[in-house]
Amino acid sequence: MTGLKTSPLTQTFGVEVHDLQLANISQDHLFPELRSLFEEHSALLFRNQQIDDARHMAIAQLFGAIEDRNADERPADEPFSVPEVSNIRQDGSVTDQMDQHTLHLKSNMLWHSDSTFMPVPALTNILIGRVIPSTGGATQLASTRAAWADMPEMLKAKIRDRGIWHHYAVSRAKISETLAKLPMFHKWPAQHWRAVLRNPINKKESLYLASHAYAVDGYNELESEKLLEELIGFCTQEDYVYSHDWQAGDILIWDQRAVLHRGTPWPYDEPRKLSSICVSIGPEDGLHEMKLVQDR
Ligand code: OGA
Ligand code: MN
Numbered sequence: 001m002t003g004l005k006t007s008p009l010t011q012t013f014g015v016e017v018h019d020l021q022l023a024n025i026s027q028d029h030l031f032p033e034l035r036s037l038f039e040e041h042s043a044l045l046f047r048n049q050q051i052d053d054a055r056h057m058a059i060a061q062l063f064g065a066i067e068d069r070n071a072d073e074r075p076a077d078e079p080f081s082v083p084e085v086s087n088i089r090q091d092g093s094v095t096d097q098m099d100q101h102t103l104h105l106k107s108n109m110l111w112h113s114d115s116t117f118m119p120v121p122a123l124t125n126i127l128i129g130r131v132i133p134s135t136g137g138a139t140q141l142a143s144t145r146a147a148w149a150d151m152p153e154m155l156k157a158k159i160r161d162r163g164i165w166h167h168y169a170v171s172r173a174k175i176s177e178t179l180a181k182l183p184m185f186h187k188w189p190a191q192h193w194r195a196v197l198r199n200p201i202n203k204k205e206s207l208y209l210a211s212h213a214y215a216v217d218g219y220n221e222l223e224s225e226k227l228l229e230e231l232i233g234f235c236t237q238e239d240y241v242y243s244h245d246w247q248a249g250d251i252l253i254w255d256q257r258a259v260l261h262r263g264t265p266w267p268y269d270e271p272r273k274l275s276s277i278c279v280s281i282g283p284e285d286g287l288h289e290m291k292l293v294q295d296r
Pocket of ligand 2: 112114261
């Protein structure tokens with residue numbers, strides 16, 4: 001139990017935390033309580049937050065190491081800048097509907113967990129609403145922990161104890177073959193993760209899936225594709241989904257080991273901007289155990 005005031009986001013997972021400014025938390029003050037809520041409920045919502053980039057980074061660091069996908073490409077004197085999920089250009093105009101950048105944003109509309117294609121995937125994404133369109137543009141979360149708990153044994157048996165291969169270009173190819181060829185989607189070799197993860201704290205199991213997944217051990221290409229589709233379909237049924245309609249200042253924090261997410265469409269001639277910091281999974285978060293024994 002914590003002293004924080006919360007209310008459930010759905011019947012199966014997630015809580016909104018009330019009466020708390022994230023700007024005021026620190027490693028000793030309230031973070032331990034938040035971290036327990038994160039482990040237990042998998043998704044946290046905070047509304048009306050005043051968080052600038054520096055504070056955003058400070059909050060992320062409480063969870064672990066900030067993911068920096070472009071560290072190797074940036075000049076040494078250029079600091080990390082908070083990634084934006086945005087269709088707004090430097091001059092304030094928005095990118096066209098079929099622009100490659102917009103297509104990249106559209107890939108976010110496939111159910112996924114972030115960075116499963118990286119050698120160290122993401123533990124969480126701390127997403128802040130900045131510029132919100134008049135309609136649409138929700139972010140949806142689906143609990144693969146709640147879904148796994150309810151899943152018929154017949155389906156569970158098809159995936160238990162197997163590994164799944166993930167590659168960044170796989171999700172982009174589902175939107176555009178041209179997009180998928182860009183070098184930025186070929187930076188990391190395919191990664192192999194256990195399909196079922198166990199939370200190191202509470203031992204609860206979840207499915208670890210993503211739009212980036214393409215091959216399941218022991219199945220051919222078509223079988224893999226069908227099984228992945230069936231599993232994602234099961235996990236993203238209404239009972240396991242929370243859909244968040246953004247207001248500027250909202251913050252969503254979720255456990256990527258146990259939650260899938262996706263964006264939803266909005267009128268592409270309207271600006272939409274979220275700030276997003278992913279934190280990498282660390283040893284205490286079960287990184288080692290995410291690998292199959294043969295890969296360790
Ligand atoms: C992300 C993401 C979805 C959205 O930031 O990783 O998938 O709603 N965003 O934009
Ligand atoms: Mn994402």
